[in-house]
Amino acid sequence: MFQILKAEKVIDFMRWSKWTMILSILMIGGSIFSLSTKWLNWGLDFTGGTLIEVGFQQPAQLEEIRTALEAKGFGDATVQNFGSSRDVMVRLRPREGVAGEMLGHQILDAITQGTGETVEMRRIEFVGPNVGDELAENGGLAIIASLICILLYVSARFQWRLAAGAVLALAHDVIITLGVFSFLQIEVDLTIVAALLTVVGYSLNDTIVVFDRIRENFRKMRKGTSAEIMNSSITQTLSRTLITSGTTLLVVIALFTQGGANIHGFALALLLGITVGTYSSIYVASALALKLGITKEHLIIPEVEKEGAELNEMP
Structure with a gap:
């Protein structure tokens, strides 16, 4: 042993x-x-702003969408897929004198004109700064x-x-x-x-x-x-x-x-x-x-x- x-x-x-x-x-x-x-770079949850969800018939090209928004003066917009490659979420910081619904339609028009595709508005949400x-x-x-x-x-x-x-x-x-x-x-x-x-x-x-x-x-x-x-x-x-x-x-x-x-x-x-x-x-x-x-x-x-x-x- x-x-x-x-x-x-x-x-x-x-x-x-x-x-x-x-x-x-x-x-x-x-x-x-x-x-x-x-x-810190606070997000919309803390600073307030507008969240817009749009849907495409084909997989969305995010860089093309960012370029289209930047050409219309929305260079600070955050663009990312949401759920699937056809669903896109756009987040914007508050803009003085522009209502959330009007801002949503401006974003929709900018994306439609910039990409040449049919885009469907899914949701618009506004978060106040308070x-x-x-x-x-x-x-x-x-x-x-x-x-x-x-x-x-x-x-x-x-x-x-x-x-x-x-x-x-x-x-x-x-x-x-x-x-x-x-x-x-x-x-x-x-x-x-x-x-x-x-x-x-x-x-x-x-x-x-x-x-x-x-x-x-x-x-x-x-x-x-x-x-x-x-x-x-x-x-x-x-x-x-x-x-x-x-x-x-x-x-x-x-x-x-x-x-x-x-x-x-x-x-x-x-x-x-x-x-x-x-x-x-x-x-x-x-x-x-x-x-x-x-x-x-x-x-x-x-x-x-x-x-x-x-x-x-x-x-």
């Missing part, structure tokens, strides 16, 4: 925590700079409320140092994702807000798994510094993190490349958020908790002496 001893190979993640912290600060600084100078402001405010409040609830939950389940690391890591993910959208001036609509909330939940789930193993090892491992215990915990959960993130990214990449223009922004937000969230679970949440001075004493449950224990021990 042979006994096989398998030594665990621990990756020294915390060795690079200083450099990854600098990288995170640079990314957050760049995101804040872009947000403060360019801000509704858009309310949606933007509610979306921001939803993200802030989720971060506060997460802070309370992690504080109650683990310890405030871990909770602070988790919430700062989530804020890190959201800010960097918004910074990329600001830098590239990608249109932000309600699906992007939904994607950001999804990223918050996904990143938190990964962080909770790592923290749960950290707490377990702090109580179980008698030797080792806090950094060594964290390295061991992250190494033990690394395979789970990579498999979960990898399989999720495969689906998101498929949505990004094959899902069409309607969910392009949603898929991009998930792609950025999951990638940055996987990184932040290791090098932001755990590293910040270590910087805040997390030790074994903070996570070990104190033993409570039972009343009468001394009397029972007496002969």
Whole structure:
């Protein structure tokens, strides 16, 4: 009978925590700079405007439609397929002094004249700017409320140092994702807000798994510094993190490349958020908790002496 001893190979993640912290600060600084100078390219859901759906008898040529609209003074129009290659959705920002219905007929005439095809009007919708402001405010409040609830939950389940690391890591993910959208001036609509909330939940789930193993090892491992215990915990959960993130990214990449223009922004937000969230679970949440001075004493449950224990021990 042979006994096989398998030594665990621990990756020294915390060795690079200083450099990854600098990288995170640079990314957050760049995101804040872009947000403060360019801000976000709000979509019609937030700015208001007109949405027009038209139908073609043959597959629509989007570039031809864009050229036709630009020739009539509608160069800012967003043109994309909706549902099928014969259905086209045109979105326009508000125009002063022009009613939504009149604007719809102008767009229809411009497309008909520019393409020479018979075009059918399917739908015209107008979103007012007041509704858009309310949606933007509610979306921001939803993200802030989720971060506060997460802070309370992690504080109650683990310890405030871990909770602070988790919430700062989530804020890190959201800010960097918004910074990329600001830098590239990608249109932000309600699906992007939904994607950001999804990223918050996904990143938190990964962080909770790592923290749960950290707490377990702090109580179980008698030797080792806090950094060594964290390295061991992250190494033990690394395979789970990579498999979960990898399989999720495969689906998101498929949505990004094959899902069409309607969910392009949603898929991009998930792609950025999951990638940055996987990184932040290791090098932001755990590293910040270590910087805040997390030790074994903070996570070990104190033993409570039972009343009468001394009397029972007496002969």
